[in-house]
Each structure stands twice: as structure tokens, then as C-alpha cells.
Amino acid sequence: MRRTALLATVTALVAGALAWPAARQANAAPVTFAHPGVTVSKSQLDFARTQVNAGAQPWKAAYDQMMASKYADLNRVPKPRATVECGSYSNPNYGCTDEREDAIAAYTDALAWYITRDDRYAKKSIALMDAWSAVIKEHTNSNAPLQTGWAGSSWPKAAELIKYTYTGTWANSGRFATMLRTVYLPEVINGSNSNGNWELSMMEAAVGISVFLEDRTSYDKAIAKFRTRTAAYVYLSSDGAVPKTVPSQNLDTTAKIVNYWQGQSTFVTGLTQETCRDFTHTGYGISAISHIAETSRIQGADLYGTDVGERLRQALGFQSKYQLGEAVPSWLCGGSLTLGLGPVTETGYNALHNRLGIAMTNTQKLTEQNRPSGSNNLFVAWETLTDGDNPN
DSSP states (O other): OHHHHHHHHHHHHHHHHHHHHHHHHHTOOOSSOOSSOSSOOHHHHHHHHHHHHTTOTTHHHHHHHHHTSGGGOTTOOOOOOSEEEEOGGGSSEESHHHHHHHHHHHHHHHHHHHHHOOHHHHHHHHHHHHHHHTTOOEEESTTHHHHHHHHHHHHHHHHHHHHHHOSSOOTTHHHHHHHIIIIIHHHHTTOOSSSHHHHHHHHHHHHHHHHHHTOHHHHHHHHHHHHHHHHHHBOOGGGOSSOOOOGGGOOOSHHHHHHHTTTOOOOOTTOBTTTTTOHHHHHHHHHHHHHHHHHHHHTTOOSTTSHHHHHHHHHHHHHHHHHTTOOOOTTSGGGOOOOOOOSOOHHHHIIIIIITOOOOHHHHHHHHHTOSOOBOSSSOBOHHHHHTTOOO
């Protein structure tokens, strides 16, 4: 009996050991965080730097585009404020544009530092981060969660690059971490029941901030919320007759779901909750999905191998074919789509097509047609440079 019990114990331990990687891949934070590790890794940055220095395309053109942008201007004057107030459609707009664009500029300067090794750019990135961490206290009004998500997606990307690659000093990095922990993370970590792009962007910020803060608890919470929202944002036929839902939204009838999906009652693989609203907001959601999946990959887990990867692939392909001009059938959004997907395809396309070898004809065509992709001036920037055909 003792031998049988011992054998059962050993079998259970082996099964647990084998099951752990799968569980780890799906959800849990790493034991040790990788840095820089928010949407771009050191190996990706090294590849981009090598390509730029060799004058190779499309990276050189992407780099030139970035350096010619207003975000790389070394004379930029930050415009921090204690209270950033953002109403619906940025009305009122008290610091909203300034905050988002200063955050993108900090990230742009950090990238410029990494590629050029000109420490004027690192110092400029630090100056922008320091200006805001010295002043900001809160975000208010109806768009506060989304605004915090957008700005909070760019700040940790900049901070990761500076903290972990800059050879100089950043005396106020602790104050910046406190800003992320007290001003940004509480505003985004609990999510939103608005349109799906809100919560996806908020989770992107929460995941990135958690990496910088090495906050495993917040990371796990954000990833779990992200997975539930992604499943409710992109429809797969395997979901059943109607899309999955976020339990807290109480979308407990088909009529409620159809209303939430902008009146669309025919559900096909790759359709998103906001496709029939417009492609611009849909692009925000798709971009956030790809950014979180990429950050998770850098942190040692494989969300691309879960339904997240399949939903991302299908969403990219579905939206891309119509963005490229395919005729819109009458059953889809009443036969009319509002296009404008934005510079959001590089990260997901590189991960799924280049690394995993999945054919993505429409996404490939759109991605290559849009190169070099720039910034949407909200939370997406320079992804041809960092992700374009990047094998790392």
C-alpha cells in the first residue's frame, strides 16, 4: 500500500510539473521579470539598431520618420499638470493631448537613444518623465480611465528603456515609479464596462506598469481581465451562436449582445465588438491585444498559442481585407463600414506570420502597404522600426 501511495504521489507530482508550464503560459506572472520588457525586448531593439545602422529597409525609413517627427524634437517643452481632465471625445481637453504626446515623446526619445547612443535623447526622455512625475496627481471626468490607459501604455515603455539600457543616471526613477503606482495603476487595474477598446487599452497600461514595478499581483489580475475581454471582443465561430461576454456587463440576452455589438446580428469569425462602430476604435482594441500578447511573450509566456493568438489573427485578417477595399456585404454593418484601421498591424503580423509561420495574406498586404507605420498620436508609435519583420 505504501508503494502504491508513493507511486500515486510521484505520478501527481510529475503531472503537476508537466501541467505547470501550460498554466504558466496562460496566466501567471514570471518569477523574474525581463527588462526591458514592455512590448519590445533588448534583442528586438538590437536587431532594429543593426538594421538602421546598415541602412536596411524598411527600418531605416522608419527610423528617419521617427527622427523627423515632433516627438523626437530635443527642444520639446513638457506640459505637465496636476489634474488632467478629459471629457467625452476630449471635451474638455485639459492636458489630455499634452500628456499622451509627452508620453509618446518620452518613448520616442528612449528609442532614439537606444539606436543612436546619443545621450541627449536619453536625457530628454528623462526630463519628460521627471516633469510629469513631479506634478500629476489625478485624471478626472468621463474619459479619465481611457486617457490613463493611453498615456499609461507609453510611459512604462519609455521607462523600461531608460532604466535598463541607459548608461547614465536617472535620479528620479523612484518618483516616476510612485507616479505609476499611485496615479495610473489604480485608475486602470479594475477595468471598464464601456466599449471593449477601453478595457483593452487600460489592461495594456496595467500590464506594462506591472512589469516596470515588478508587481506580480497586478500583472496577474490584468492578464486575467485581458483574456476575458479579448474573448468578448473578437468573435470566433467556436464561441457559439453569439459572442462571449464579460460577466460584469450582464449582457444576458441576444438582444443586449446585438445592441452592444453596434446592432450587428450576424456573427462571423474575426468580427469585433466595434467593427460596426468604426475601424479606428477597432484598431485601438486590436493594437492593445497585440501589445499585451507581445509583452507576455517577452515575459516568458505564450498567449499567442492560446485563443488570444487566434482571435488576434482573425481580427487582423477580417479588418484588413475591408481596409484594403473588399466590397462590404449587406449583412455586415448594413453594408457600410467606416474605415481607418491605423498603424496597428505590425506587432501582431510579425508575431503570427514571421515567427509562427501563419499565412496572413490580407494582413501582410496591408502591413507592407502602410510601411513605415508611424504613430496614432494616442498610444501607438514606430512599430515598423521595432517590430517590422523582426525575428527576435
